Amino acid sequence: MSLTQKPAVVLADASFAWPDGTEALTGLTAAFGTGRTGLTGANGTGKTTLLRVIAGELVLTTGTISAHGLVGYLPQQLSLRTGATVAELLGVSERLTAVRALEAGDASAETFDVIADDWDVESRARATLDGMGLATVDLDRPVGTLSGGETVLLALTGLRWAGREIVLLDEPTNNLDRGARHRLYDTITAWRGTLIVVSHDVALLDLMDDTAELRGGDLTVYGGNYTAYQHHVAREQAAAEQALRSAEQTEKIEKRQRIEAQTKLARRRRYARTDFENTRRPKVIMKLRAQEAQVSAGKLRVELDEKIQTAHDAVEEQERRLRREDRIHIDLPDPGVPAGRRLAELHDGRGAPVILQGPERAALTGPNGIGKTRLLETLLTPSPAPGGTVHGVAHTDLLGYLPQRLDHLDDDESVLEAVRAAAPQPSPHEIRAQLARFLLRADAVHRRIGDLSGGERFRAALATLLLAQPPRQLLLLDEPTNNLDLRSIDELVDALDSYRGGVLVVSHDDAFLDRLRIDTWIALGADGLTRE
Known part of the structure; x- marks a missing residue:
């Protein structure tokens, strides 16, 4: 602060x-x-x-x-x-209902109390929608x-x-x-x-x-800001790395000194034993000297052990300062899609369809509300489309869909149950091992999906998609970087980079799309589809 x-x-x-x-x-x-x-x-x-x-x-x-x-x-x-509804999102639903009730003849005191001085709530809300480019959106939508x-x-x-x-x-x-x-x-x-x-x-x-x-x-x-924070962390980690190397060197020195001291003590004991056997001094005096030597050696060992322990504690302290974060590790199976295999067609009712084939990575772009998500969904639920309607036709049954809202998961199911429904052949033990690679470990696999954080929910959804059997030939990804931290995005990029199936992705994350190495850009606008 x-x-x-x-x-x-x-x-x-x-x-x-x-x-x-x-x-x-x-x-x-x-x-x-x-x-x-x-x-x-x-x-x-x-x-x-x-x-x-x-x-x-x-x-x-x-x-x-x-x-x-x-x-x-x-x-x-x-x-x-x-x-x-839109009115609820704007926080005007109750007042809007009261104004409409008044216009319909309800002149009760409660209605006036709700409205207060906000008589123009509907026109004000409409003006706000117009200013946001949502002139056609109804407040009850x-x-x-x-x-x-x-x-x-x-x-x-x-x-x-x-x-x-x-x-x-x-x-x-x-x-x-x-x-x-x-x-x-x-x-x-x-x-x-x-x-x-x-x-x-x-x-x-x-x-x-x-x-x-x-x-x-x-x-x-x-x-x-975040850039300043990153610089701070980088400096902190560089200092921690240097301190760790120094602490490790100190620990090595202390261990070496203990070995050298133990070697000297062993030699002294041998010399003392030879001297005791060959000398003609009184045995009482020789035993006393031997006891004094043992006490001195014991104190030295304790002192050396304490130094080593102190050095070891310093190493552990510096290791704790280093950031060794868990990362998602995803190995995607090879779905066996040859280069010429036609996977899907996208139609706008005007010109020739846009064809997706082989292990092609395509990005579907366009402004909010233009219908990108609806187009993806038509690939999943084939049905006759009216003339001029933008729609898709899939040429494979092995489609994997990661929706934007993640509302396809059952909130009352556990993570383990959801993944086993998509991949029923592996044993629960094998599924748990795979889920650990998505950072869903131990008791987390038994938690209700409805109780998961946004990032955990995303990883559960990603697991049901990528662990499905048989492997999916075409992945439909709708805003896949939503709710992912930056390291997890790195892992997702790495996994998709080695994936040998087709990918059709909708994303407004330009940095992610650049790193994904898109083969084909498909723009959806008011005039239909354009392949770039």
């Missing part, structure tokens, strides 16, 4: 455990300032859980938390609330019919209208196209109040005043 900031959220020895006893947060003591703070940390460290605790959705097991102001929360899985980007921007607007002093954003740039991201960046830059933002979007994190890191059960707040 910067020196000029006042604490907005204060945690004191805060801990939280799930009902099954799994600890998610342990003894956190820290403070968030009144400016903008980026909250970082590897998947599964508890970032979403911490936001939910601050928002009041979860109650601490032990410790205290205090928030100095009204808290608003934009959750990571906001798009899963498919039954909510369900969230499930919106794109993920539209959902996020509407919810964020609702938080602004509600006048929350403390706002928590969990992966707000997920699903946003380039234009929407820049509108969000402008909003963040102009935001007045406290923001705590979880994101893997480096551009967004670099707009922050401070960076907080959740790691190894500790919450540490650094002054500066």
Whole structure:
């Protein structure tokens, strides 16, 4: 927290455990300032859980938390609330209903109380939608019919209208196209109040005043944005590496000195024994000298052992300072797709179809709301399409789909049950071994999917996709980097780089697409499909 900031959220020895006893947060003591703070940390460290605790959705097991102001929360899985309406996202549903009731003849005191002075709530909401480029979106429209980007921007607007002093954003740039991201960046830059933002979007994190890191059960707040934090960590790690080498060298020296001392003591004992056998001095005196020598040798051994232990403790301390993070390790099976194998066709009803074949990597681009997700879904559920409708035709039954909303998973199933449904042949032991490579270990495989963090839910979904049997020949990935930390994105890129099947990906993460080495770019616009 910067020196000029006042604490907005204060945690004191805060801990939280799930009902099954799994600890998610342990003894956190820290403070968030009144400016903008980026909250970082590897998947599964508890970032979403911490936001939910601050928002009041979860109650601490032990410790205290205090928030100095009204808290608003934009959750990571906001798009899963498919039954909510646009009016609800904007926070005007109750007042809008009251205004409409009044217009229909309900002049009760309760109706006037709800409306208060906000008589123009509907026109104000409509003007906001128009300004966001959503002029055709109705206030009663369900969230499930919106794109993920539209959902996020509407919810964020609702938080602004509600006048929350403390706002928590969990992966707000997920699903946003380039234009929407820049509108969000402008909003963040102009935001007045406290923001705590979880994101893997480096551009967004670099707009922050401070960076907080959740790691190894500790919450540490650094002054500066994400780039400054990275530089700090790099300097810290370089110093830790040097200190570790120095500590290891000291330990080697102490061990060598103990060996040398033990060798000298052994020689002295041999000389003393020979002297004792050959001398004519009184045996009482010789025994006394022998006892004194043993005592002295014992003290020396204790002293040397203590030095070695001290040196070893120093090595362990420096090793703890080094960051050796767990990473997802994914080995994709070879689905056996030859170069000329036709996998899918994309039609727009105007020109020739766009054909995907062989181990081709194709990116489907276009603005939010244009229908990219719907196009992917038509590949999964073939049906006659009206003339002019953009749709897809799959030429393989072995399709793997990773949806944007991750709502295809059953919240009441365990991770192990979900993966076994996709891969019933391997034993539970084999499945557990595979899930460990996705960092889902031990009792985590038995947790309800509904209780998982966003990152854990994504890894569970990814496991059901990539461990499915037989191997999928065409992967359909809708915003696959949502909810992934930067290291996990690296692992996903590495896995897809060696995959020998077809990939059709929708993503607004330009850095990810660049690294994925896309073969074909397909743009979806108002005029249909264009292959680039």
